[in-house]
Amino acid sequence: MVSAIPEQGPARPRGIARLYPRKVMHWVAIGICLVVLPLLIAVASATLFMRELALDSQTTVLEGTESIRLSRTLNDLLLGMERNARVYQVIGDTKLLTNYKDLQAQFDSVAAELLEGEENLESARQISQLRATAVELFSVFTNEPPNSSLAVNSLQRFNTMRDLTRSLVDRNSQAIEDRVKGIHAYARRGQSILLWEALMVVPVAAGLGLVIMYRVSKPMRDLDRSIRRLGAGDIDEPIKVGGPQDIQALGYRLEWLRQRLGELANQKRIFLQHISHELKTPLASIREGTNLLQGQVVGVLNEQQLEVVGILESSSVQLQRRIEDLLAFSISDEPRSELMLDSMVLKPLIQEVIYRHELPMRAKNLQLKMEVRNTRIAADSEKLDAIIDNLVSNAVKFSPDNGVIRISESVQNGRLQLDVIDAGPGIHPSEAEKIFQPFYQSSTPYSGHLKGTGLGLAIARLYARMHRGDLNVIECKAGAHMQLTLPLAIERENGVQPTCTRESA
Incomplete structure (x- = not known):
């Protein structure tokens, strides 16, 4: 009667052990997550860094370009204002004064726009000074007659205003250059950080992968070793396989198979021993009979009969040896001598x-x-x-x-x-x-x-x-x-x- 495969498996874990991975697929899934997670963190870090770098670069370029454009516009408007003011003092045409007023209004609007986005206190002070000076000059040119001493002397203040606008252009250009250098330094620092992250992530991911591989491969090797032992006929040592639950279940089935093979081997040995023992009794009678015939105790035999009896005697001796081999085989499956x-x-x-x-x-x-x-x-x-x-x-x-x-x-x-x-x-x-x-x-x-x-x-x-x-x-x-x-x-x-x-x- 063949015994059924046992349904027994690994004991149910209790407490916090219930959260422990129980199957190979669980370990594989956890291994993939643990290996991929550091890589995802590194990729996310690199993405955030590149995004921040791109935004900073874009802001620097836009703001710097706009500041320089507005500073140069101020300089161009200032030149137009000075040209109209000087010609007005010579010919006294009121149309030139009207043009000056329009340019001065544009100048004030551009200066106000430039002042709104200016973070440098010195630059903000200079812009405010330019706006105030432009208003004062317009008041002088409007209230004083052309070519008056006050109006002519006021024209010298355009030189100061030009110096201020040039200073604004230079300062804005220098600010852009400083911010570009800062971006380069930030990029180098970020590159260094990403490199260190890569150097850390690769060993960590590899280490986690090796741990998971060991946790899964060790019970698989134990399982393979147990199967090889069974294949080689070594059924004396009990089979114990640890690891995930499904591999332990295979270990339990292999242990059942080992026990079953042991039972079959014992049954085979007992059967062969009984058969061999039962064969010896009639063989003893055959040998006794052939000895009697060969000794001509029961009667005289002719030459051919004696030849047949000799063959029977030789065959009975050979049969006895084969029975002894069968007994030896029944004891150890492979006779050793x-x-x-x-x-x-x-x-x-x-x-x-x-x-x-x-x-x-x-x-x-x-x-x-x-x-x-x-x-x-x-x-x-x-x-x-x-x-x-x-x-x-x-x-x-x-x-x-x-x-x-x-x-x-x-x-x-x-x-x-x-x-x-x-x-x-x-x-x-x-x-x-x-x-x-x-x-x-x-x-x-x-x-x-x-x-x-x-x-x-x-x-x-x-x-x-x-x-x-x-x-x-x-x-x-x-x-x-x-x-x-x-x-x-x-x-x-x-x-x-x-x-x-x-x-x-």
């Missing part, structure tokens, strides 16, 4: 394995084509026997009647290469790696009496890799092509030195 490496020739071992499968080969009338030389290797004879027995057993099992099994040996790149090829239905490329997984049942059709457990090739590849070799499926147009590679024996001057090493999967 010592490799007793001895210098040996592969050909006699292959011939012994073929002898054990002679009966099923006779039953299917299989033909064997073997091209094996006396190449010497360093290997554990029992485990190498198990590898070859599994390859030959599969080749016999899946070969059709009257089929051919080819076994060839070669040396490639300093390694021994053993190829076992049958004429059966072959192995689909999509299953080339799956068939080496424990308990995997191939989709290849099989019409025999007993179906395999799916452990043979898994154990065979494991033993091959314990020898620092490998076992693989080679693509073949017809039939299955299994290739075993093993390192050659290390030859010394006085022969091959047998070695004993401890290997584990």
Whole structure:
């Protein structure tokens, strides 16, 4: 019975912790806000500064231009007034006095306008003085007859008025220049402030971004590490994942999966142990019976019968070894043992394995084509026997009647290469790696009496890799092509030195 996925999740936060971000999307949103906020502040500060600078510049230009224009207008009107006054004193034409009056009215109006916007006290005093002088001169020219001594002497006051208007023009020009310099200084100061803001905003934004990335990426790394542990078969250590609520929820589901895998592994071990134990009882009877027959206790056997009994005896011993391998596999999923490496020739071992499968080969009338030389290797004879027995057993099992099994040996790149090829239905490329997984049942059709457990090739590849070799499926147009590679024996001057090493999967 498969247990349901638990609905348990992270405990509900209480108090102020309820305001704490609980999901990855919340952290991402907060991270974006925290990173963008300093940038927005810097942009707003720069915008306000540029706006203030633009307004100040515009005001300076407009006011300065207007002041200079009005000052120069005063100077032009003053020249017109002086010209009419001097000519009037010479010819006494009252029309000139009327023109003077009009110019004087314009002069007073412009002076009043200039005085209204003037902030400099000295300039305001001079403008007031110009207005008063203009009124006094008009009064003198109106009340005194032309060319009188008072009127002629009053003409000298135009020189003073010209000096005052020139002074106004110069002072207004200098005021504009001073304000432009102030604007330049303000711009430089603002530029410096913006530069410092940029230098501060970038590290702050980067720091906030790194904090958010760490807060989100750390639980993701823990989650990835836990998944890798499960994939590697490490289901002993409990899975604990912190961080946002949704990642914690994934951690809880992974913990449930780990517990479920542990339950399934225990069930598998118990099942294999029971099966292996149950197999030993009938096997003991078979071996006892074959021993009685081989000893001719129940009667005399002819030569062919004795050969069959010998094959049965050898097969029962081999079956006992396979049951022991199955027991070892049920304990640790991958049998670990010592490799007793001895210098040996592969050909006699292959011939012994073929002898054990002679009966099923006779039953299917299989033909064997073997091209094996006396190449010497360093290997554990029992485990190498198990590898070859599994390859030959599969080749016999899946070969059709009257089929051919080819076994060839070669040396490639300093390694021994053993190829076992049958004429059966072959192995689909999509299953080339799956068939080496424990308990995997191939989709290849099989019409025999007993179906395999799916452990043979898994154990065979494991033993091959314990020898620092490998076992693989080679693509073949017809039939299955299994290739075993093993390192050659290390030859010394006085022969091959047998070695004993401890290997584990």
